[in-house]
Amino acid sequence: MALNERDFLHTPDADGNFGPYGGRFVSETLMAALDELEEIYSRLSKDPEFQAAFDKDLAHYVGRPSPLYHAERWSKQLGGAQIYLKREDLNHTGAHKVNNTIGQALLAKFTGKRRVIAETGAGQHGVATATVAARLGLECEVFMGWDDIQRQSLNVYRMKLLGAKVTPVHSGTKTLKDAMNEALRDWVTNVDHTFYIIGTVAGPHPYPMLVRDFQCVIGREARQQCLDQAGKLPDALIACVGGGSNAIGLFHPMLGDASVKMIGVEAGGLGVATGQHAAPLNAGRPGVLHGNRTYLMEDADGQIIPTHSVSAGLDYPGVGPEHSWLKDCGRVEYVAINDDEALAAFRKLTLVEGIMPALESSHAVAYAEKLAPTMPKDSIIIVNLSGRGDKDIHTVAKLDGISLG
Amino acid sequence: MSRIKACFATLKENRRKALVPFITAGDPAIGATVSLLHVLAENGADLIEVGIPFSDPMADGPVIQLAHERALANGVTTLIVLDMVREFRKTNTTTPIVLMGYLNPVEIYGYEKFAQDAGAAGVDGMIIVDLPPEASKPLTDAFAKVGIDCIFLIAPTTKTPRIEKIARAARGYLYYVSVKGVTGAGNLDVEEVNRKLETIRKLTDLPITVGFGIKDAATARLIGEKADGVVVGSALVNLVAQNQNDLPALQSRIAELMQSLRQGLDQ
Numbered sequence: 203m204a205l206n207e208r209d210f211l212h213t214p215d216a217d218g219n220f221g222p223y224g225g226r227f228v229s230e231t232l233m234a235a236l237d238e239l240e241e242i243y244s245r246l247s248k249d250p251e252f253q254a255a256f257d258k259d260l261a262h263y264v265g266r267p268s269p270l271y272h273a274e275r276w277s278k279q280l281g282g283a284q285i286y287l288k289r290e291d292l293n294h295t296g297a298h299k300v301n302n303t304i305g306q307a308l309l310a311k312f313t314g315k316r317r318v319i320a321e322t323g324a325g326q327h328g329v330a331t332a333t334v335a336a337r338l339g340l341e342c343e344v345f346m347g348w349d350d351i352q353r354q355s356l357n358v359y360r361m362k363l364l365g366a367k368v369t370p371v372h373s374g375t376k377t378l379k380d381a382m383n384e385a386l387r388d389w390v391t392n393v394d395h396t397f398y399i400i401g402t403v404a405g406p407h408p409y410p411m412l413v414r415d416f417q418c419v420i421g422r423e424a425r426q427q428c429l430d431q432a433g434k435l436p437d438a439l440i441a442c443v444g445g446g447s448n449a450i451g452l453f454h455p456m457l458g459d460a461s462v463k464m465i466g467v468e469a470g471g472l473g474v475a476t477g478q479h480a481a482p483l484n485a486g487r488p489g490v491l492h493g494n495r496t497y498l499m500e501d502a503d504g505q506i507i508p509t510h511s512v513s514a515g516l517d518y519p520g521v522g523p524e525h526s527w528l529k530d531c532g533r534v535e536y537v538a539i540n541d542d543e544a545l546a547a548f549r550k551l552t553l554v555e556g557i558m559p560a561l562e563s564s565h566a567v568a569y570a571e572k573l574a575p576t577m578p579k580d581s582i583i584i585v586n587l588s589g590r591g592d593k594d595i596h597t598v599a600k601l602d603g604i605s606l607g
Numbered sequence: 608m609s610r611i612k613a614c615f616a617t618l619k620e621n622r623r624k625a626l627v628p629f630i631t632a633g634d635p636a637i638g639a640t641v642s643l644l645h646v647l648a649e650n651g652a653d654l655i656e657v658g659i660p661f662s663d664p665m666a667d668g669p670v671i672q673l674a675h676e677r678a679l680a681n682g683v684t685t686l687i688v689l690d691m692v693r694e695f696r697k698t699n700t701t702t703p704i705v706l707m708g709y710l711n712p713v714e715i716y717g718y719e720k721f722a723q724d725a726g727a728a729g730v731d732g733m734i735i736v737d738l739p740p741e742a743s744k745p746l747t748d749a750f751a752k753v754g755i756d757c758i759f760l761i762a763p764t765t766k767t768p769r770i771e772k773i774a775r776a777a778r779g780y781l782y783y784v785s786v787k788g789v790t791g792a793g794n795l796d797v798e799e800v801n802r803k804l805e806t807i808r809k810l811t812d813l814p815i816t817v818g819f820g821i822k823d824a825a826t827a828r829l830i831g832e833k834a835d836g837v838v839v840g841s842a843l844v845n846l847v848a849q850n851q852n853d854l855p856a857l858q859s860r861i862a863e864l865m866q867s868l869r870q871g872l873d874q
Contacts, residue, residue: 225742226742227710227742229666229737229762229784230759230773231784231788234766373676374662380663387789390788391787489711489715490709490710490711491711503684503685503712505661505711
């Protein structure tokens with residue numbers, strides 16, 4: 203390993219920096235709310251009662267631990283490494299997102315704020331936020347790009363059934379980044395009584411840290427489950443990266459295990475070379491957006507450029523700042539998988555293992571198909587199956603020329 | 608003495624308040640901006656804030672968001688914005704120009720280079736909405752070298768110890784954001800603004816301008832009683848949107864609003 207482990211094990215620093223990334227770049231109105239959140243989180247994260255409440259909700263409401271499933275048939279067909287799937291798709295609400303919303307809802311309860319807001323791309327984080335809001339009786343408004351509303355109608359309806367108001371965002375590219383702009387605008391306006399539940403490991407400090415901490419349950423469980431089932435640590439971890447919360451959750455608890463290789467899979471869209479993608483770590487450069495410094499897709503003048511991915515949850519021009527730092531440190535490798543490869547993987551895993559992955563997670567599945575055959579049969583890959591694919595059936599059916607009405 | 612300092616000193620001498628209009632560079636057209644800057648200066652502007660367009664203007668309400676979108680669609684770049692200031696300075700060497708924008712376009716330009724080019728073009732101050740004073744040192748150092756004032760915002764949510772910190776980092780003047788919200792918000796509470804201004808006054812000698820939500824002569828007059836200046840943005844940008852295809856009409860509408868604001872402020 204090129205760098206001393208402490209360079210990436212003990213981040214962020216007191217100002218929320220992961221090396222040169224992260225920080226807190228927001229308008230002045232939000233600074234007080236972020237200071238307050240940082241103070242509350244720093245107190246509660248060390249409070250055994252808070253941790254016990256979080257663990258209890260994860261066990262009895264979310265259904266954790268999620269299984270680590272040995273995909274034997276698929277592994278055999280690929281003829282190399284043994285692939286294990288971390289089944290975050292089996293969580294309540296169908297994705298890893300709920301780990302974080304449970305944690306932030308507990309924080310919201312402590313702040314006494316009566317309203318929560320969220321941005322969402324694929325709708326998974328919106329659903330997970332609407333779910334915890336329903337459970338706690340909090341008012342909930344979810345901002346969602348107009349284009350995403352069209353391709354994720356099922357989740358839009360789920361949020362409405364859960365009592366949330368879904369507000370379409372028509373500005374900019376009408377996707378996740380614009381939903382986040384609008385959520386920030388709402389927060390600035392209603393900061394006195396509103397808690398902003400950010401859905402990924404991005405945004406101003408302390409969000410990248412606290413979302414990571416809540417998602418680390420994935421990697422802690424997976425590490426122990428792998429030791430229990432296979433008697434050793436995995437050789438490689440694979441997870442998709444949009445903002446990167448499921449990936450950081452899987453990776454972070456094993457960053458200190460030097461033998462574990464880690465691969466983050468970005469959305470290659472129509473191909474990184476075409477420019478039609480959402481892969482800032484593969485083809486972007488550092489800049490400042492949404493409160494943090496990180497790799498971004500931007501033009502020569504610093505304007506954020508439109509992204510493309512078949513998967514709404516990965517269709518974002520930035521990435522969590524910790525991923526930017528892990529890339530620069532060389533601890534995690536970041537690759538890209540194109541739309542067609544992800545779609546093929548979606549079909550493949552469904553047919554071979556009877557598990558339908560979300561299109562986001564299908565990017566990780568597709569990379570596992572490339573990597574596994576190059577590894578020995580006694581080696582182990584853990585793929586984070588971050589969400590289930592039911593929400594994507596309309597997208598896939600449309601590509602098949604089938605209308606589900 | 609810097610143009611900004613001279614501007615506020617003269618105003619104080621004459622017991623007048625600063626009228627600070629805001630427009631977005633390159634809106635409605637690249638060719639219109641310099642002429643609009645002159646219209647503003649000739650109709651009562653003491654200092655002009657010029658927006659550098661950004662793809663993701665998170666602190667702006669719908670009116671100025673659309674201005675950013677129009678300007679970017681016109682192909683405005685940071686270089687073009689600096690060219691506009693240079694052109695304006697050919698015939699106006701007194702009205703301070705303050706650029707207002709987001710950090711990313713400045714960051715990609717390079718702090719040192721941006722400061723040098725902006726200083727050479729005749730820029731007097733810079734407001735970066737998403738750059739808090741804690742993270743601003745590399746940029747304020749670069750600005751200080753070329754005599755550009757870094758202007759910081761204070762919000763209704765800013766607590767006293769932080770106001771002190773911001774006032775220490777700020778140069779030129781302070782910008783008090785009058786409402787919790789985005790630009791163009793409509794929930795201005797004059798008494799609350801005045802209370803906060805009193806608090807800020809005790810902590811700094813810098814002039815204080817107030818912006819967000821000031822849209823007409825009446826609100827300008829009310830806020831101008833206690834503040835050193837008022838910033839009017841969305842109301843002007845609204846006129847730009849309504850008259851985007853007719854530059855002479857736009858110029859006269861802007862002149863009318865400026866004169867009316869000036870009258871309100873001077874009452």
